[in-house]
Structure formats: structure tokens, C-alpha cells
Amino acid sequence: MQIFVNGEGHSFERPTDLSNLLQQLGYSGETFAVALNGDFVPRASYLQTEIKDGDALDVVAPVVGG
DSSP: OEEEETTEEEEOSSOEEHHHHHHHTTOOSSSOEEEETTEEOOGGGTTTOEEOTTOEEEEEOOOOOO
16 A cells, blocks of 8 residues: 655555554644545544545644744
């Protein structure tokens, strides 16, 4: 399965949910937001959001400063 995270390709053996995928990619805590194929995904939906081959994720962290 091939997915794209912030424009970079990643390969995984099988489909998974968004929560598990984010853990595998090293994202933890609550300091980021996620869009799946251009649509914002609420944190409460991560476990129910299935990731499929070809999906594109944008993981965005807030930037502090001027």
C-alpha cells in the first residue's frame, strides 16, 4: 500500500486506521492537525478513519513566532 504524507511517499504492508498510521510515522501528542485527501479529520475520528492505497495525508503542526 502506498500513501503520501506531506507529499512524501510511504509504503505499508496493509491498510490501517489513521491513529495507528500516525503512531507508525512517529506523530504523538496533540500538537498537529490532519487532512486526508484535502478534508480535515477530527481527532475523535482517527480510530474510525481507514487509510487506503493512494491516500494523501497532510499533517500540520502549529508554528510559533512572528
